[in-house]
Amino acid sequence: MARRVFLVAAGSTRYGESPVGVREMVREAVGACFGSADKGLDGRLVREAFVGSLGFGGGQIGNLAAALNDLAALRLVSARRVENACASGGFALRDAVMAVKAGASDMALAVGVERMNDQPATRRRYWLGVSGDTEWERMAGLTFPGVYALMAARHMHDFGTTPEDLAAVAVKNHAFGALNPKAQFRRPVTAEAALASPMVASPFTVYDCCSTTDGAAAVVVASEEAARAVTDSPVEVRASAGSSDHLAAHERASLTRLDATVRAGRDAFAQAGAAPADIDVAELHDCFTIAEILALEDLGFADKGAGGSFTREGQSALGGQVAVNTSGGLKAKGHPLGATGVGQAYELFRQLRQEAEAGRQAAGAELALAHNVGGSGATCVVHIFAR
Amino acid sequence: MGWALPRLAVKAEEYVRATGQFAARGVQEKTVAAFDEDEVTLAADAGARALAAARLDPGALRGLNMASVGAQAGAATTVALALGAGAAHAVDYRGGGPPLGAAVAAACETAEATGHPVLVVASDALRGPVDDPAEHGLGAAGAALLVTKSAPVQLVGSAFASGAALETGRVSSDGLVRSWVGDDPSAPALRLALTRLAAEGFEAGSFDSLCGPERPGPLVAMHAPEPVDPAALPAAVAVRTGDTGAASAALSLLSALEKAGGGAQVLLADAEGASAAALALKCAARPAGSDGFLGAVSEPRTHLAWHAYLGHRRYLPDPGPTRTVSEGAYLSAAQWEETLEVRLGLLMSRCRGCGGVRHPPAEACPECGAPDGELFRGRPAGTVHAVTRIGRGGAPSEFAAQQALTGEYAVAVVDLDDGGRTVAQVTGADPRTVRIGDHVTLHVRRLFEQEGRVRYGLKALPARKD
Numbered sequence: 001m002a003r004r005v006f007l008v009a010a011g012s013t014r015y016g017e018s019p020v021g022v023r024e025m026v027r028e029a030v031g032a033c034f035g036s037a038d039k040g041l042d043g044r045l046v047r048e049a050f051v052g053s054l055g056f057g058g059g060q061i062g063n064l065a066a067a068l069n070d071l072a073a074l075r076l077v078s079a080r081r082v083e084n085a086c087a088s089g090g091f092a093l094r095d096a097v098m099a100v101k102a103g104a105s106d107m108a109l110a111v112g113v114e115r116m117n118d119q120p121a122t123r124r125r126y127w128l129g130v131s132g133d134t135e136w137e138r139m140a141g142l143t144f145p146g147v148y149a150l151m152a153a154r155h156m157h158d159f160g161t162t163p164e165d166l167a168a169v170a171v172k173n174h175a176f177g178a179l180n181p182k183a184q185f186r187r188p189v190t191a192e193a194a195l196a197s198p199m200v201a202s203p204f205t206v207y208d209c210c211s212t213t214d215g216a217a218a219v220v221v222a223s224e225e226a227a228r229a230v231t232d233s234p235v236e237v238r239a240s241a242g243s244s245d246h247l248a249a250h251e252r253a254s255l256t257r258l259d260a261t262v263r264a265g266r267d268a269f270a271q272a273g274a275a276p277a278d279i280d281v282a283e284l285h286d287c288f289t290i291a292e293i294l295a296l297e298d299l300g301f302a303d304k305g306a307g308g309s310f311t312r313e314g315q316s317a318l319g320g321q322v323a324v325n326t327s328g329g330l331k332a333k334g335h336p337l338g339a340t341g342v343g344q345a346y347e348l349f350r351q352l353r354q355e356a357e358a359g360r361q362a363a364g365a366e367l368a369l370a371h372n373v374g375g376s377g378a379t380c381v382v383h384i385f386a387r
Numbered sequence: 388m389g390w391a392l393p394r395l396a397v398k399a400e401e402y403v404r405a406t407g408q409f410a411a412r413g414v415q416e417k418t419v420a421a422f423d424e425d426e427v428t429l430a431a432d433a434g435a436r437a438l439a440a441a442r443l444d445p446g447a448l449r450g451l452n453m454a455s456v457g458a459q460a461g462a463a464t465t466v467a468l469a470l471g472a473g474a475a476h477a478v479d480y481r482g483g484g485p486p487l488g489a490a491v492a493a494a495c496e497t498a499e500a501t502g503h504p505v506l507v508v509a510s511d512a513l514r515g516p517v518d519d520p521a522e523h524g525l526g527a528a529g530a531a532l533l534v535t536k537s538a539p540v541q542l543v544g545s546a547f548a549s550g551a552a553l554e555t556g557r558v559s560s561d562g563l564v565r566s567w568v569g570d571d572p573s574a575p576a577l578r579l580a581l582t583r584l585a586a587e588g589f590e591a592g593s594f595d596s597l598c599g600p601e602r603p604g605p606l607v608a609m610h611a612p613e614p615v616d617p618a619a620l621p622a623a624v625a626v627r628t629g630d631t632g633a634a635s636a637a638l639s640l641l642s643a644l645e646k647a648g649g650g651a652q653v654l655l656a657d658a659e660g661a662s663a664a665a666l667a668l669k670c671a672a673r674p675a676g677s678d679g680f681l682g683a684v685s686e687p688r689t690h691l692a693w694h695a696y697l698g699h700r701r702y703l704p705d706p707g708p709t710r711t712v713s714e715g716a717y718l719s720a721a722q723w724e725e726t727l728e729v730r731l732g733l734l735m736s737r738c739r740g741c742g743g744v745r746h747p748p749a750e751a752c753p754e755c756g757a758p759d760g761e762l763f764r765g766r767p768a769g770t771v772h773a774v775t776r777i778g779r780g781g782a783p784s785e786f787a788a789q790q791a792l793t794g795e796y797a798v799a800v801v802d803l804d805d806g807g808r809t810v811a812q813v814t815g816a817d818p819r820t821v822r823i824g825d826h827v828t829l830h831v832r833r834l835f836e837q838e839g840r841v842r843y844g845l846k847a848l849p850a851r852k853d
Contacts, residue, residue: 142810150774
């Protein structure tokens with residue numbers, strides 16, 4: 001019988017513009033994580049560590065995970081970097097869960113980190129394109145916003161999704177971000193301001209696109225027995241499922257569906273014995289507003305094509321069918337590429353323990369889902385957590 | 388035959404407005420190669436037109452001779468790949484000699500000797516220093532002549548002449564054309580070639596049409612050993628195109644053939660640097676694809692304002708060095724060359740199991756796994772499946788210079804007519820007019836320069852919406 005796995009501690013830096021580098025951000029996040037343990041946590045019991053990071057900027061591409069040795073408790077830990085572009089963090093968490101399930105360790109650490117804003121604008125532009133398909137998409141003049149914009153354009157053509165539907169996602173997530181002390185952007189935005197902002201790649205304006213963000217987050221997962229020594233209110237990892245699809249958007253079966261999300265979502269719900277209607281709160285990968293709409297559809301919260309109206313009707317707000325991106329999401333909380341997947345687990349750990357700030361706490365949340373995507377849908381990992 | 392004329396042009400009066408002068412007498416406006424066009428793309432477009440008019444499979448070509456004063460080494464090979472003629476022997480004929488004349492004579496010899504067709508393409512988009520009067524008249528165009536053993540137009544006589552040994556041609560080592568110091572050395576060479584041709588029984592008066600480069604006046608008329616009958620001169624082309632370099636004599640021939648009757652004897656002269664060629668042609672009938680040329684020349688073009696002209700001509704300074712050295716998400720030059728035939732020739736595979744079509748070709752089908760898909764060359768055409776306009780700041784660094792100079796561009800996912808799907812930048816149309824469902828054709832265009840070389844790829848050209 002497979003071991004049950006629990007989240008027992010979580011920590012995060014504030015997302016935004018970091019005055020310190022990657023190694024210091026990791027130290028801060030891991031320190032905060034160990035410090036969050038209700039009954040204390042002996043880091044030396046963590047024998048496997050997974051560091052999710054793209055390595056933006058190319059500063060330390062090789063052997064980044066060894067930086068964990070900056071923390072005395074993690075000296076000599078078995079560590080490695082995990083990379084799946086923006087899904088690096090989620091896959092680092094998945095690997096940590098698998099390590100505990102397999103008995104490789106009773107406790108495992110998943111850290112996500114990315115620093116993006118120390119790069120000059122021209123280098124940042126280069127590095128933003130590395131998670132897309134280089135051989136074809138980039139050579140046609142596309143970067144990240146362009147690929148998702150093509151998906152949005154087709155979604156609007158096939159289902160009548162409107163720019164107002166996209167703006168509704170941004171408005172909701174910025175309202176949540178305003179209440180989150182960890183968020184990069186702490187001011188609400190109106191639909192009018194979002195629609196009137198400059199065009200990046202049609203139909204996307206600036207407010208349809210997540211920004212570049214520095215940040216780090218860390219969570220510890222533990223076996224049932226090890227968890228008891230750390231906290232009396234652990235959060236169970238009921239499901240962990242990963243998938244992948246063709247690298248380039250135009251190689252996939254459909255521009256308006258992420259098959260990797262569909263597959264990972266189905267597998268996760270099957271593992272947890274749950275359905276979308278059972279989920280109370282979710283962190284969905286909204287690197288662009290259309291991405292949240294697609295995720296609602298591809299995970300089964302809304303019918304295909306109905307993600308826009310689902311949002312417009314408030315079904316993804318507090319009090320709706322499922323509270324989506326109460327952290328502010330990638331849009332408002334920020335998207336430090338490798339950190340995001342772990343940051344989603346940090347948020348849901350706190351939501352399920354009723355520890356989030358007033359105004360963005362999903363009351364009585366019992367079941368939560370995290371959805372993390374790499375590139376434009378090349379990789380995807382879904383976790384389901386339970387109180 | 389075939390031709391390719393840019394959609395853009397600049398008027399002589401715009402030069403005068405911007406700089407106070409325009410030195411190319413007689414030229415009213417000249418064609419301008421867009422930022423993503425050059426002699427390679429014009430040659431490919433002209434060649435494709437000629438092959439289509441002749442309904443000839445490009446795989447049947449024995450040779451591809453590219454005549455161009457300004458092209459870089461290897462241009463003929465790139466054009467051959469773009470046309471799907473990868474097996475043809477591709478040869479560059481560049482400045483110094485008479486590029487078109489030499490290319491045509493060589494093609495005739497090969498076609499005669501082997502019985503197989505040879506495609507001659509001639510194109511130029513010459514550039515010069517903006518403050519040099521020699522730049523004023525430089526235009527852009529491509530032309531193509533399909534040479535076969537039993538073509539309606541036959542070579543019946545030829546003569547060549549070379550001048551002083553040290554002459555290296557108009558194009559300096561930096562790729563720019565400058566004013567001659569002293570007289571144009573091609574004038575005496577042309578006179579000598581025409582005299583030699585006359586000595587073989589082809590006097591100027593024996594020709595119904597006298598074709599040759601317009602620079603911008605007709606060189607044949609200006610430098611023939613005896614006065615010529617003005618009625619024998621074809622309708623002037625350079626007045627609308629400017630000096631089109633190696634293509635000029637071919638465009639003059641297209642102009643003549645459109646009016647020529649059956650049985651006409653036509654002179655095709657060419658001169659460049661200190662060398663010249665004079666070819667005597669007998670036209671039993673008009674070659675396929677020569678209709679409509681003069682109409683295409685006088686078609687209204689999009690006229691550029693001065694700053695846009697400088698931008699498209701790549702005369703403006705590079706906004707930053709970032710585009711020449713990639714810092715990540717990088718395709719090495721080696722990888723680019725390896726995949727060039729697949730990209731430019733639109734090679735595709737059809738699965739023997741499920742029939743699925745893919746570009747680039749897949750060895751094993753990603754859908755059903757069946758091995759050894761059938762390789763074929765797809766028709767370069769399709770339908771827009773999705774399209775986006777990339778605004779400022781949204782372009783990868785390789786396209787930052789293009790975007791800074793020419794503004795937003797559209798990128799489309801295209802459902803190919805032969806199956807499969809690809810992604811391509813859109814060219815040759817206002818990006819705001821492109822819609823899902825529009826039909827497009829794919830053409831080779833400049834993408835960007837990296838590490839000293841130009842990278843070419845396919846872009847999507849929407850059908851004209853009038």
